[in-house]
Amino acid sequence: MQGQRGVVGWTLVRIVFGLSLALGHGLPKVTGNMAGFAEGVAKLGFPFPLVFAWAAALSELLGGLLVAVGLFTRPAATLGAFTLAVALYRHRVDPFGTMEKALLFFSVMVAVVLAGPGPWSLDAKVRRRL
Template structure:
């Protein structure tokens, strides 16, 4: 990606996917029925399912918001990607249309880990001040 169009495109991807993960997946888990989500985590075989359910929900909510604004972007994207890898594993037996959402989010968040936030991010703004 070169030039302002590439920067704008990458920023748009980061914003849309970050906010979608945070508001569409993390926030409903944090404000919804955590006990039900924790039961699903327990069925995956995780010890301390309530703890790991909260970790997953917060990684989606906080990680998504951080990726969207481009702050602590790579670490936030990596934590969210780990959660998304578990989601992909959870949906491995589902039809592809169900599994696809986790796969797409995982792919984008891994791309953010590899490429970084780009110049239109809070990380870039902080770096320029140092």
């Protein structure tokens, strides 16, 4: 990252995408109709669809929150990227506008895995104290 503007920009991307994933996608699944979501997971062929539905919802909710604050960032983004890869597979036959959200979230989660959380994160704060 080049300079202070790069740090601010990356932090903004991490926070906005993390919170959007958590609050816009994970929270509604956790607080909504989990049985209905599990039916969709079952149609994808996953065994134990309710378990996988909860895993996906929690990876979006908790993983998104962790990415936003930059704590356990790479593992959280890895789980989020895996969940979003499944979402991309599920939406592969949908119009591009439908699958676009999953593609954007997937891309940012992979970027977070590759680049890390940056210096304005709880991970960086923990590393500085060690």
